[in-house]
Amino acid sequence: MVGLTHYLVLSAALFSLGVLTMCIKRNAIGILIGVELVLNAASVNFVAFSKYQSGMLSGQVFAVFVILLAAAEAAIAIAIFMNYYTNVQTIDVDRGDALRG
Numbered sequence: 001m002v003g004l005t006h007y008l009v010l011s012a013a014l015f016s017l018g019v020l021t022m023c024i025k026r027n028a029i030g031i032l033i034g035v036e037l038v039l040n041a042a043s044v045n046f047v048a049f050s051k052y053q054s055g056m057l058s059g060q061v062f063a064v065f066v067i068l069l070a071a072a073e074a075a076i077a078i079a080i081f082m083n084y085y086t087n088v089q090t091i092d093v094d095r096g097d098a099l100r101g
Contacts, residue, residue, distance in 0.1 A: 007048035015041035028081050028091040032074065039070045 018037030025031050043063040050059020081091055088095050 004048055004052045007044060011041045011044040011048070014038075014044065026092055026094055028077075028084070028093050031093065032077050032081075036070055036074070039066055039073075042066055 014037050018034045018041060021034030021037060022031050023034075025034065043066045046059040046062040046066070048059070050056055050062075053059075084096070085091055
């Protein structure tokens with residue numbers, strides 16, 4: 001039987017992989033994927049605690065808000081990356097110091 005501990009371990013693994021991805025990747029898209037993994041880990045926690053705490057739906061509602069936040073964040077980030085690419089001709093985040101005005 002799958003218990004709360006299993007969900008928390010899954011969430012911790014997703015969070016760790018997301019942070020590791022954000023630290024290792026030099027590509028802006030890779031960093032965005034890491035942020036999405038961290039947000040998904042938070043959603044798993046919300047839903048898991050909601051399931052094991054008297055059947056309240058507040059965890060699912062928060063998870064939907066996190067999904068909406070992730071979608072808005074991804075849309076804005078892609079727009080910023082496209083503008084960054086037109087200025088620098090790469091999406092390597094280490095070259096961002098060239099944008100000094």
